[in-house]
Amino acid sequence: MASWGGTGWNQSRWGQAGSGPPPGLPLGALQNRVSQRLDEGLIGATYYTLAEITARINEGYRFFVLLTLGLETTAVVPLAAATTFYHMLSAYPDWILPLRVYSSAGAKIRPATLAELDSLDSGWTNSPGAPLRYIARGFDLFGIYPQPAAPGTNVIVTYAQAPADLVNAGDVPLIPPEYQLSLVDYAIYALRQKEGGQEFLKTLPYFDRFLSDAQEYGEYVRTRNLGNRYEATPFELSLFDRSRLGIDRAKTPARRTA
């Protein structure tokens, strides 16, 4: 599917999008920092294998993006004739949720609930015409009202995007550079889960710091999404009680500098 308008985190604070590789720490550097901070030396670790470290960095990367909705892309979605519903994950495996939908002519297609569509048009599931509203339910159900009678109509969908795993040492996570160290924090917390007890408790401040970074960036994304008239905002971490996870925030150290 053709991309429209580019992919990635909002770079307006850090420079122009598409002007080269994303800035920040590549996977290899993140692996090294995790390994060093676990007193394993550089890559070649024994107790925590490289594959395990990579898996936990990627887990943190996914969780950061889920919490902040900080990664987005825009796609041209072709509509089938007389079809109301679509499963977006079949065509867009990185789909998280829709942020904004436009017609190919640039008109906004507004979100609606089922109750609103039922009130608007009692036969909305079977009404031919140019799309005016959309609904989203669950992980990936996407519905359009009215439905084009013939194929050839596209809608432009901006959606929160799930990140692709970091695989190669040069892969850079698509989150702003100042938050990339939070992936190191998360990996340390996640890697030491298998030890349990006191050893694990020592890592909860790292998890707390990761959540604080996600909260800070999530608040930026929320403000930006509201300004862009997006229809979804990030999870409100400020309202989440971290003590439920065993976190004692008084023990969380300040962020290290890179």
Add this chain to the structure above:
Amino acid sequence: MIDAAQIILNLVPALGFQSLADLEASDWLQDVELYQWADEASQRLAHQAGVFAEWDNSATAVSLTSVYPAPVNFVNLVALYYAGAKLRETNVAELAALDANWPATGGTPIRASIDAGNLGTFTLYPMPTSSGAVILALFDKYLPTISAAASALPISSPAQDYFAYHMLAEARGKESEASMPDMAQHFRKRVQMFEEIFAKYYGGGQ
């Protein structure tokens, strides 16, 4: 699509094993248990967050038949449409109050009830008097049983960690020498955190 087999493979070090073969050789844990817990996670997620939304328009009206089977794997019926028109959800007490002879009344359906018939069915009122109209159901479903032979999950990549933490919670909560009740508790809280995130993004479940 995410493969539950890959989630399990990623969990192997977190469970203290060096390889899947190492895990399978243990007295503590078998991979079949991990698949069972993945299946329990998907069912819990379906009920808690209603994330597996589905539609089905395979049913058509049959003349003088008011009761139809609910869609396969349904958890919660969200809406029913008869020939494109919304059917009002009505419980059996309301049907009885509306029409003392409701089971035998014929006409074009305008209401639907999920408690008037047997479990796993829905009932149209009035009973259709002609055949062929499409009945569209919008519903929340649960996934088919997850196993080594059927391990594909229709989820985006961040949701895979919900399954991973559910499996970790069950594995560490299991009575064994490798039991870690404190960690099991923490993992359950992580599962709940995911459910709160999904509820915010996708709406609540049942």
